[in-house]
Structure formats: structure tokens, C-alpha cells
Amino acid sequence: MPLLVAIAIISGLIIVVTQLRLHGFVSLQTGQLAAYSTICLNAVVAILVFWTQRRAAWGAYLLVSFLALFLIGAATPIGGLWILMVVIFDSLAHG
Secondary structure, eight states: OHHHHHHHHHHHHHHHHHHHHHTTSSOHHHHHHHHHHHHHHHHHHHHHHTTSTTHHHHHHHHHHHHHHHHHHOOSSHHHHHHHHHHHHHHHHHOO
């Protein structure tokens, strides 16, 4: 459970930093540093937990994390869902 909370916090922080960067409150370099840090933290947590009893679930999470990173550029799967949600709502709002 603490690891799920850690993943949620990591994902939430990158979403906040991304939104602040898009609105001009955070520099591009700070956003990039946050994104790379988030990718590394996410991978470290998933790899560390991979040796627990729930290795299949965390292995799947690690796979989904890499797919989200390479397919849509999201640092975490939760961030990927956020990006997809924003894109869907934006496309619905603008026709």
C-alpha cells in the first residue's frame, strides 16, 4: 500500500509540474528535470517491488510504464491517463 501511495504522489507531482509549465510558471528545463526524475523514480519503485509476492502485477505495471513512456511520452501510467483525458476533453470541446 505505501508503494501505491508513492506512485500516486509521483504521478500527481508530475501532473502539477506539467500544468504549471504549460501555463508559464515553470521553465522548460525544470519541467524536463521533473519528467526525467519522475521516470527514474517510477522505474525504481516498480523494479524494487518486482521482487515481492505481487511480482506479476508490478511487472505488468513496469511494462505499462514503459509503453506509456514510449507511446505517448508519459512519465507514469497515471500521467498517461491524465494526458489522454485532457486530449479527449479538448477534442470534444473543440469539435
